Amino acid sequence: MAADTTEYDFDLFTIGAGSGGVRASRVAAAHGARVAVAEEFRVGGTCVIRGCVPKKMLVYGAHFAEDLEDCAKFGWEIGEKSFDWIKLRDNVLNDVDRLENAYTETLENHDVTIFRERAEITGGHEITLASGKVVTARYILIATGAHPRMPTCEGAEHAISSNEAFHLDALPKRILIAGGGYIANEFAGIFNEFGSKVTIVNRSDVLLRGYDESVRDRLLQISTMKGIEFRFNTTFEYIRECPDGGYFVKLSDRDEEHADVVMFATGRVPNVKGLGLDKAGVELGERGEIVVDRFSKTNIDHIYAVGDVTDRVQLTPVAIREGQAFADTVFGKGDPVAVDHGCIPSAVFSHPPIASVGMTEGQARNKLGTVKVYQADFRPMKNVLAGRNERSLMKMICDGENGKIVGIHMIAPEAPEMMQAAAIAVKAGLTKADFDATVAIHPTMAEELVLMR
Ligand SMILES: Cc1cc2nc3c(=O)[nH]c(=O)nc-3n(C[C@H](O)[C@H](O)[C@H](O)COP(=O)(O)OP(=O)(O)OC[C@H]3O[C@@H](n4cnc5c(N)ncnc54)[C@H](O)[C@@H]3O)c2cc1C
Numbered sequence: 001m002a003a004d005t006t007e008y009d010f011d012l013f014t015i016g017a018g019s020g021g022v023r024a025s026r027v028a029a030a031h032g033a034r035v036a037v038a039e040e041f042r043v044g045g046t047c048v049i050r051g052c053v054p055k056k057m058l059v060y061g062a063h064f065a066e067d068l069e070d071c072a073k074f075g076w077e078i079g080e081k082s083f084d085w086i087k088l089r090d091n092v093l094n095d096v097d098r099l100e101n102a103y104t105e106t107l108e109n110h111d112v113t114i115f116r117e118r119a120e121i122t123g124g125h126e127i128t129l130a131s132g133k134v135v136t137a138r139y140i141l142i143a144t145g146a147h148p149r150m151p152t153c154e155g156a157e158h159a160i161s162s163n164e165a166f167h168l169d170a171l172p173k174r175i176l177i178a179g180g181g182y183i184a185n186e187f188a189g190i191f192n193e194f195g196s197k198v199t200i201v202n203r204s205d206v207l208l209r210g211y212d213e214s215v216r217d218r219l220l221q222i223s224t225m226k227g228i229e230f231r232f233n234t235t236f237e238y239i240r241e242c243p244d245g246g247y248f249v250k251l252s253d254r255d256e257e258h259a260d261v262v263m264f265a266t267g268r269v270p271n272v273k274g275l276g277l278d279k280a281g282v283e284l285g286e287r288g289e290i291v292v293d294r295f296s297k298t299n300i301d302h303i304y305a306v307g308d309v310t311d312r313v314q315l316t317p318v319a320i321r322e323g324q325a326f327a328d329t330v331f332g333k334g335d336p337v338a339v340d341h342g343c344i345p346s347a348v349f350s351h352p353p354i355a356s357v358g359m360t361e362g363q364a365r366n367k368l369g370t371v372k373v374y375q376a377d378f379r380p381m382k383n384v385l386a387g388r389n390e391r392s393l394m395k396m397i398c399d400g401e402n403g404k405i406v407g408i409h410m411i412a413p414e415a416p417e418m419m420q421a422a423a424i425a426v427k428a429g430l431t432k433a434d435f436d437a438t439v440a441i442h443p444t445m446a447e448e449l450v451l452m453r
């Protein structure tokens with residue numbers, strides 16, 4: 001193919017300054033490319049502005065409820081305690097502002113031009129900004145992320161999504177959360193710890209599809225014990241405004257009830273609308289995602305896509321890796337880099353959290369000839385002294401043929417912190433014998449990993 005000798009305004013135009021777009025833009029610029037990025041909302045994207053980061057801060061805030069309850073058994077006398085949602089909310093939002101500035105500075109320090117407006121592809125190499133400005137670029141990267149799926153029912157417009165949950169003016173006394181995935185379980189834990197009456201409403205009876213069944217069952221059991229209510233196999237018929245505040249909600253199998261807030265957490269849909277993809281001829285998949293190859297290239301040679309908009313694995317570290325690999329491949333001096341989407345560890349920041357890597361027991365049994373499962377089901381020392389009747393569970397799934405660990409699953413305090421290290425071993429293909437050969441650090445919860453029988 002003849003080299004493109006056309007003069008463009010930029011070597012790379014990135015649409016979306018979220019996890020994937022920021023990394024790709026910064027690294028491409030560091031490789032010497034002239035880069036511009038358009039962001040229609042706030043620099044940092046979902047993770048920083050209204051996802052992982054503020055969510056984790058709320059999780060920390062929520063967990064104090066249990067620590068304050070447990071501390072008496074450890075000899076601490078605390079006077080009257082109260083929780084101020086507005087104080088936490090505003091502290092979190094202030095930190096988000098700080099992070100947005102830090103991300104902006106990083107881009108500026110790499111001479112990336114930032115357009116704080118919406119962008120649309122209007123020609124082969126042409127991008128039109130909301131202000132009407134038209135620019136051209138040799139390569140275009142679509143990193144527009146995803147938005148919450150809002151189910152349709154009468155009054156669905158009264159429901160909030162996770163976007164609004166960070167900005168509530170008051171803590172709901174009663175909140176109904178639709179969905180059984182990451183966001184539903186994380187926010188159920190957060191609001192429950194703050195004292196809201198939380199009900200999870202799910203259209204099936206499966207929570208956290210894709211996670212190991214025993215770990216999911218344990219979360220359901222502990223969540224129920226903590227006071228979270230579950231309504232399975234049901235859907236919303238209507239949400240109607242109540243004249244005295246809040247909403248009357250009717251579920252398909254229940255009488256009308258009252259809630260202050262209804263939140264939908266029913267998945268996230270790739271942001272592809274109004275991007276000019278049809279005109280550009282970019283192929284979409286069945287779920288509306290941009291179809292890409294292993295180098296994140298679309299069916300159009302100079303248009304790439306990374307992150308949630310490609311709906312491969314909707315996690316920040318994955319979007320970041322895809323952005324990095326794209327920039328190294330297209331603008332770096334080395335060989336093309338493809339992201340390995342196998343064996344990605346993940347966590348659900350519920351109370352307690354879940355963390356997982358590799359195959360579940362069910363998946364391993366379907367895929368492998370023989371499977372060996374090791375398990376530790378224990379009450380963490382801190383819970384014993386606190387009188388908290390909450391057990392942790394760790395499972396190790398091994399290939400029966402050679403002892404290779406194919407999956408680890410946990411529900412335990414600090415499970416995500418332990419899993420990050422354990423995942424390295426699983427990714428590296430270590431065996432149960434390698435874990436057995438490692439001396440425990442005592443007393444920890446993580447020692448269970450090398451002591452499992
Ligand atoms: C509540 C919540 C909690 C989460 N928690 C975690 C977690 O704990 N761990 C984890 O790994 N992942 C978590 N995620 C998922 C994570 O946030 C995403 O996977 C990640 O942000 C995807 O990055 P991205 O670059 O693909 O898109 P995004 O970060 O969403 O960035 C896309 C950007 O593009 C902008 N944009 C869209 N269209 C245009 C346009 N036409 N012009 C200009 N700009 C545009 C958007 O405004 C946005 O800023 C969470 C998500 C949510 C919603």
Ligand SMILES: NC(=O)c1ccc[n+]([C@@H]2O[C@H](COP(=O)([O-])OP(=O)(O)OC[C@H]3O[C@@H](n4cnc5c(N)ncnc54)[C@H](O)[C@@H]3O)[C@@H](O)[C@H]2O)c1
Nearest residue numbers: 151179180181182183184203265266267268314347348349
């Ligand atoms: N800790 C983390 O890493 C983390 C946290 C939050 C979000 N995320 C990412 O964001 C994505 C979105 O989170 P999520 O919780 O919205 O999605 P999810 O895919 O985890 O769960 C969606 C839930 O909604 C249900 N559902 C789907 N369509 C529905 C409909 N029309 N009506 C009723 N229920 C419906 C599903 O059965 C499922 O239980 C996740 O897939 C994840 O990749 C990650």
